[in-house]
Amino acid sequence: MSNPSLLILAGDGIGPEVMDEVKKIITWFGDKRDVNIDVSEDLVGGAAYDAHGTPLHDDTMAKAQEADAVLLGAVGGPKYDVLDFSVKPERGLLRLRKEMDLFSNLRPAQCFDALADFSSLKKDIVAGLDIMIVRELTSGIYFGEPRGIETIDNERVGINTQRYTESEIARVARSAFELARKRDNRVCSMEKANVMESGILWQTVVNEVHQAEYSDVELSHMYADNGAMQLVRNPKQFDVIVTDNLFGDILSDAAAMLTGSLGMLPSASLGAPMANGRPKAMYEPVHGSAPDIAGQGKANPIACVLSFAMALRYSFDQGAEADRLEAAVEAVLASGARTADLLAAEGETPISTSEMGDAIVAALDASL
Numbered sequence: 001m002s003n004p005s006l007l008i009l010a011g012d013g014i015g016p017e018v019m020d021e022v023k024k025i026i027t028w029f030g031d032k033r034d035v036n037i038d039v040s041e042d043l044v045g046g047a048a049y050d051a052h053g054t055p056l057h058d059d060t061m062a063k064a065q066e067a068d069a070v071l072l073g074a075v076g077g078p079k080y081d082v083l084d085f086s087v088k089p090e091r092g093l094l095r096l097r098k099e100m101d102l103f104s105n106l107r108p109a110q111c112f113d114a115l116a117d118f119s120s121l122k123k124d125i126v127a128g129l130d131i132m133i134v135r136e137l138t139s140g141i142y143f144g145e146p147r148g149i150e151t152i153d154n155e156r157v158g159i160n161t162q163r164y165t166e167s168e169i170a171r172v173a174r175s176a177f178e179l180a181r182k183r184d185n186r187v188c189s190m191e192k193a194n195v196m197e198s199g200i201l202w203q204t205v206v207n208e209v210h211q212a213e214y215s216d217v218e219l220s221h222m223y224a225d226n227g228a229m230q231l232v233r234n235p236k237q238f239d240v241i242v243t244d245n246l247f248g249d250i251l252s253d254a255a256a257m258l259t260g261s262l263g264m265l266p267s268a269s270l271g272a273p274m275a276n277g278r279p280k281a282m283y284e285p286v287h288g289s290a291p292d293i294a295g296q297g298k299a300n301p302i303a304c305v306l307s308f309a310m311a312l313r314y315s316f317d318q319g320a321e322a323d324r325l326e327a328a329v330e331a332v333l334a335s336g337a338r339t340a341d342l343l344a345a346e347g348e349t350p351i352s353t354s355e356m357g358d359a360i361v362a363a364l365d366a367s368l
């Protein structure tokens with residue numbers, strides 16, 4: 001059997017430097033665990049715009065469609081703020097999500113014991129936290145038509161449309177219920193059915209899918225604003241949260257901070273199975289391109305490393321090796337190693353991006 005293929009799109013800002021650390025880890029798995037992955041690389045975001053005048057070249061899109069998985073770093077930066085909306089770095093990312101039809105975005109928020117003190121919330125609220133946000137990623141207000149800025153009655157009007165078909169709701173609901181069955185068997189669905197028709201349909205369809213196919217899973221519903229409050233009040237009440245594209249964007253950032261740092265959080269974006277049985281898949285850290293610290297060796301590579309762990313688990317059938325990599329990260333954190341984003345007190349010395357990568361490789365060696 002041929003090796004699985006991985007297309008790396010490091011992107012902008014801290015993307016390339018955190019990706020360098022993941023490459024060390026990919027090499028380690030090839031050398032020490034015989035997990036061989038054919039890696040290729042290309043450009044996305046501002047880097048692609050600089051080279052080709054577009055944030056995602058058609059050839060890159062075609063490569064992404066063919067790869068067994070895509071690993072993306074980050075896109076965007078102040079340099080590109082002046083660009084027309086249609087060629088902004090973010091459009092490259094959104095095109096990948098849309099054309100690969102990656103409808104189910106898994107954003108785990110797990111609090112590592114070693115970092116429980118670091119969260120802006122009290123330790124007992126976050127210690128042991130392990131929740132999964134399933135965000136719909138290919139529809140809703142991010143893509144709905146009509147959209148644009150128009151002049152109506154002599155003034156400018158900004159327009160975006162929240163739109164969900166029942167099949168779009170049903171498929172992301174199924175993916176949340178499937179995940180829940182492998183976890184604590186509970187799903188909380190979040191919308192704004194009190195003010196939005198699309199929210200009423202969302203709630204209705206989630207209930208229908210639940211009744212017809214997943215009545216063994218415990219299902220609850222919450223308005224998304226209450227959900228945001230509950231996430232910071234008592235996050236451990238949740239197991240799996242399923243929600244739409246925009247609410248998922250916001251709620252997952254809030255959930256990320258519970259764990260201490262955005263620099264810790266990975267994500268997987270999954271679509272339908274391909275001919276080889278693997279799901280269409282893209283993996284990316286939840287953090288952005290952090291232009292303020294780019295190129296200084298300050299970035300935390302762990303979110304990107306853990307995104308690769310998710311690729312091992314969901315794309316490459318290497319669940320045990322994913323566990324090994326996650327345990328290595330946990331061991332490094334337990335040893336007290338911290339990048340600048342994780343420093344609790346002034347006066348502590350952070351380690352650099354590459355030192356963090358090396359420490360994870362050393363912990364992997366120790367796991368053998």
Ligand code: IPM
Pocket residue numbers: 090093249286
């Ligand atoms: C995310 C990001 C993106 C989004 C941006 C970069 C387009 O915030 O993945 O959460 O809004 O989806």
Ligand code: MG
Pocket residue numbers: 249250253
């Ligand atoms: Mg976001």
